[in-house]
Amino acid sequence: MTKLPDWLAFDPRGPLRLGPRTFPGRIWTASGCFGYGLDGADLGTAGGGSPFDGLGAVVTKTVTPQARRGNPPPRLWETAHGALNSIGLENVGLARFADEIVPVLEARGVPFVASLAATRPEEFGDLARRLAAAAAGAAHWHGVELNLSCPNVAEGGVDFGRDPETVERCVAAAREHLAGRALLAKLTPNVGSIARLAAAAARGGADGVTAINTLIGMDVDLRTGEPVLPRRRGGYSGPALLPVALARVDEIVQETGLPVVGVGGVATLEDALKFFAVGAVAVQVGTAQMSDPFAAAAVAAALAAAG
Amino acid sequence: MNPSADATAPPARRLRGTIADETAVSSSMRRLDLELEEPVAFQPGQFCMLNLAGERALVFGRPFSLLAASGRRLSLLYKVVGRGTARLRDAGAGAPVTCLTPLGRPFPAPDERPRLLLAGGVGLPPLIAWAERWGRPRDLRCAGGRDGDDLPRGLLGPGWRLSADRPAGEPGGRAVFAGNVVELARSLLPAGAPAHVVLACGPLPLLRAAAGLADERGWDCLVSVEERMGCGYGVCRGCVVPRAGDDGYATACKDGPVFDARALDWARFGGEGAA
Ligand SMILES: Cc1cc2nc3c(=O)[nH]c(=O)nc-3n(C[C@H](O)[C@H](O)[C@H](O)COP(=O)(O)OP(=O)(O)OC[C@H]3O[C@@H](n4cnc5c(N)ncnc54)[C@H](O)[C@@H]3O)c2cc1C
Ligand SMILES: Cc1cc2nc3c(=O)[nH]c(=O)nc-3n(C[C@H](O)[C@H](O)[C@H](O)COP(=O)(O)O)c2cc1C
Numbered sequence: 001m002t003k004l005p006d007w008l009a010f011d012p013r014g015p016l017r018l019g020p021r022t023f024p025g026r027i028w029t030a031s032g033c034f035g036y037g038l039d040g041a042d043l044g045t046a047g048g049g050s051p052f053d054g055l056g057a058v059v060t061k062t063v064t065p066q067a068r069r070g071n072p073p074p075r076l077w078e079t080a081h082g083a084l085n086s087i088g089l090e091n092v093g094l095a096r097f098a099d100e101i102v103p104v105l106e107a108r109g110v111p112f113v114a115s116l117a118a119t120r121p122e123e124f125g126d127l128a129r130r131l132a133a134a135a136a137g138a139a140h141w142h143g144v145e146l147n148l149s150c151p152n153v154a155e156g157g158v159d160f161g162r163d164p165e166t167v168e169r170c171v172a173a174a175r176e177h178l179a180g181r182a183l184l185a186k187l188t189p190n191v192g193s194i195a196r197l198a199a200a201a202a203r204g205g206a207d208g209v210t211a212i213n214t215l216i217g218m219d220v221d222l223r224t225g226e227p228v229l230p231r232r233r234g235g236y237s238g239p240a241l242l243p244v245a246l247a248r249v250d251e252i253v254q255e256t257g258l259p260v261v262g263v264g265g266v267a268t269l270e271d272a273l274k275f276f277a278v279g280a281v282a283v284q285v286g287t288a289q290m291s292d293p294f295a296a297a298a299v300a301a302a303l304a305a306a307g
Numbered sequence: 308m309n310p311s312a313d314a315t316a317p318p319a320r321r322l323r324g325t326i327a328d329e330t331a332v333s334s335s336m337r338r339l340d341l342e343l344e345e346p347v348a349f350q351p352g353q354f355c356m357l358n359l360a361g362e363r364a365l366v367f368g369r370p371f372s373l374l375a376a377s378g379r380r381l382s383l384l385y386k387v388v389g390r391g392t393a394r395l396r397d398a399g400a401g402a403p404v405t406c407l408t409p410l411g412r413p414f415p416a417p418d419e420r421p422r423l424l425l426a427g428g429v430g431l432p433p434l435i436a437w438a439e440r441w442g443r444p445r446d447l448r449c450a451g452g453r454d455g456d457d458l459p460r461g462l463l464g465p466g467w468r469l470s471a472d473r474p475a476g477e478p479g480g481r482a483v484f485a486g487n488v489v490e491l492a493r494s495l496l497p498a499g500a501p502a503h504v505v506l507a508c509g510p511l512p513l514l515r516a517a518a519g520l521a522d523e524r525g526w527d528c529l530v531s532v533e534e535r536m537g538c539g540y541g542v543c544r545g546c547v548v549p550r551a552g553d554d555g556y557a558t559a560c561k562d563g564p565v566f567d568a569r570a571l572d573w574a575r576f577g578g579e580g581a582a
Contacts, residue, residue, distance in 0.1 A: 035542035039561065042318040043407070043540065046344045061544075069555045076537045076545035078366050078391075083537070090544050090556065238366050290538040291358060291367045292405065294321055 002269050004306045005277075012276050013303055016056060018259060019182040019207025021142045023282070024111055025056030027272065027300040030263050030286030031115040031145060031186070032087065036060045036101045040293045041108065051293040052110055054300030056282060059210075060101070062115040062147040065123055067093035077219055077228045082238030082265075083287055084217050086229045089117060094127055098134035106138045113184070116174070117147040121166065125173030132177045143182030146170055146206075148197075149190075149213035161188045164200035171204025184261060186210040187248075194248050195255035208259030208281065211252055212245045238287040241265040246274055253279035267295060269302035317348055319410050319540065323360065326402045327380065329395075332459040333452075336429075337396060338374075341381045343406060349373045350413030351437035352508075352531055352565045355381070356539035357395070360403035365391050370536045370560070372508075373409060374432040374462075375439070381408065384432045384459065410539050411564050414529060420504050422446040423496065423526075425488050425517045427509030428457075433531055434508050435462055442466065447495060447503065451488030451513070468495065489516035502526050505568075511577045518568035528568035534559040549575035 004011075016023040034040065037058035040051040052058070070090025077084040092101070097114070105112050114135075116127045124146060135141050148161030148170060160166060171185050185201035187194055189212035198209045214235025219228045227233070245264025252260050262280035266272055267288035275283045285296040292298075324343035332338045341357075356368035369391045375382040387393050398404075414437050424446060426434040431450060438448055448467045452458040455471035460481065463469065470484040470491035484491040488509070496503065505528040507517035514530040521528030537545035541561030549572040550557045557563065557570070 033538075033543060035544075039541035044318065044320045046320065046322055070544060070547065073547050073556075074535050075547065076367075076535050076543070081366075083366050085537070085543075085545065087544050090547075287366065290543050291356075291365075292321060293407070293538070293540055293542075 002302060002306045005273065008273075008276060009279075010276075012272075013306070016282055018143070018281065020180050021182040023056045023142055023182075025054055025300055026282040027055060027296055027303060028057040028059055028113070028261070028282055028284045029055060029289050029296045030284035031059040031147065032061050033286040033289045034058055034296075036092075036097070037105050037110050037112055038101065043293050045294060049294070049297065051297050053297045054304060055111065055296055056300070057111045057113045057142055058105075059113045059115050059145055059284060060097070061091055062089055062117045063091045063094050063097045063127075064089060064117050065094055065127060067091060067096065072230050074229065077234070079217075079219055079236075079240075081240035082217075082236055084219060084229060084234040084236055085214070086231050086234035088231075094130055098131055102135045102138055102141065106135075106140050109140055111140050111142055113143045113145050113182070114141065115145045115147050115186070118170075119160065121169035121173045124170045125176060128174035128177040132181075141181065143184060143207075144174060144178055145184040145186050145210055146174055147186050147213070149186055149188030161197070162191045164196050167197050168200040168204040171201050171206045175205035182207045184208050184210045186213055188213050189244060189248050190216050193251075195252050198252045198256050198258050198260075202256065202258055208261060209252060210261040210263060210284070211248045212241070212264050215241065215244065237264070239265045239267065242271060242274070246278055249275060249280050250278040266299070269299050269306065272299055272303065317409065319407055320345070321405060321407045322347070324379075324404050324406060326398055326400055326404060328400060332384065332461060334454075334456040335386050336384050336431075336457065336459050337387070338459075339371075339383045339385060339395065341383075341404060341406060343379050343381055346378050347376045347381050347408060349376055349409035351440050352413035352433045353409035353411050354539075354564060355383070355406050355408035355410060356536070357383070358405050359394060359398055360405050363394060363398060363402070365394065367537050368405070368407065368539060369395075370539055372429070372432040372436075372531075374436055381406065384429065384462075386429050407539055411560055412562070414506050414531070414565050417441050417443070417446070417504075420502060423492055423503035423505045424448045425451075425492060425505060425507040425509070425513065427451040427488050427513040429533075430507070430509030430513065430531065431459065431462075434506060437506065438466070447492070449488045449491050449495075451491065451509070455483045487516070488513060489520055493520065498524075505529065507531070514568075515573060515576070518571075518573060521568060529565055530568050530571070531564045532559050532566060532571075533564070536560055
């Protein structure tokens, strides 16, 4: 059992107040790494338990206005200290998400944050409006995370999320329809000053920001000299990201004081504590959740058990 | 004919364990026996996501078909092809592992129609497991290798017909057909032979040829596909294969790995990544 360090500025074991919502915990799963929060419910361990035990929220796979078929395979490539992905935002689209997935999450009592992406600010407003209408009574729907940073789509994507003014307009468009839900803007690390983006999100009305999305990375197959991913570059995630993500979270907290949900390379309670140390209010588990469906639940359990 | 999430396949668990035994079973294939913390069961065609635990863990587990289970002992066959499989080979007895098992849709149990089993390379274990569980004399079992020495003959009883692209003699007195495994099947089942249901597992060219044979004859065909996997349990959409009927994708790990050959878009399969 880890002892909680006495330097912690707050007790991370309790619920989290973020904007208008109270989340049941501070250990979440990251978007794209735990599907829509539906798969995995039937998985167990020798000690019993569920991958959902103790989670503060599942951030669902990003959905877009229309369903997307995603990028051609191969979509994943493991590197020495991380992984490259080029999923291409394959998703079921907002309508199916709202009609078919939200009711199941709600019925199962899974606390969730819906991740949304679009290519224009008005579309973010439209997505938020449609979701708010369809899920108005959903008690376990805590909030929305705007994915302003996916590196794997040709249109929109990173470039779009690099411009503070656009970030502000996207957040403002969504905010209008999301009274009563927490609103987070997920930021790209592939930019000079991430704090400027965070400040822009706050001006647009975000309750906080999520940092970071994947770095841009690539690998080369030495047998052919060709990139391993058909689209050449992809999103780099996993253990190698932790120091980068910590630095970005630290930058945002130091320069803006905004609530930050930290993500990047978290696999253990010790990793999560480092994010809390620099001021993150919650932490998401991404790549580690893919390799072990019980990763986030194990971090949450270790945190709950810490004295 | 659809592979189904078989009601008798137990839900998957993430189990800890150790490497109990690791031995070469042919010139290129190795057998790995795991000792897990609880008894395990599976249906032939299902797989596990295996990773080393602790310092030697890989970012992602690796998918391996299940060969046999007995109590807490789980057996696999594998080939060293890269970093992960090399690390498994070198880990040594006693090395701690984690194993998410059993995963995916299995090959269904047979009906009265005879089966034609077509196995190549690391596609052998699920069909060896199928033959052990459900095989009958009327089923035709074919296993193919490169030179024949790469076939784990100790695991392929006399009921198996063998083929090799470049046969290196007839060790053990077993006849080895010169050619690939689908050519072997064609030689044994010429046009007009009774209908068989094809079960195929191996590299993409084998699956493609198997699906082609079945299509030509109007037979049903089930194939087990291999794709790079991230999670193995359906959440990351990394291991996709082209689905027939629209331009979308199915996941190898959750919708498969066993598919009705007609459910896949063979024209897009394996090709588009090169673009
Ligand atoms: C459902 C399923 C069942 C499998 N069953 C077995 C089995 O029983 N025995 C066995 O030896 N292998 C099996 N494989 C393949 C096995 O997972 C890969 O060989 C392994 O992941 C390679 O890991 P590596 O780190 O050694 O290779 P890497 O360094 O990752 O790659 C080396 C080479 O292997 C290829 N490769 C990597 N991953 C896969 C993959 N998932 N499928 C196909 N090719 C791949 C790459 O294209 C590359 O050429 C199975 C794959 C799947 C999807
Ligand atoms: C396979 C995969 C798919 C992802 N999909 C999404 C997504 O749809 N939306 C999103 O905001 N982030 C997505 N991400 C990024 C993660 O949510 C996370 O920000 C990033 O991977 C860093 O965290 P990690 O190191 O814990 O994985 C994805 C990451 C991976 C590996």
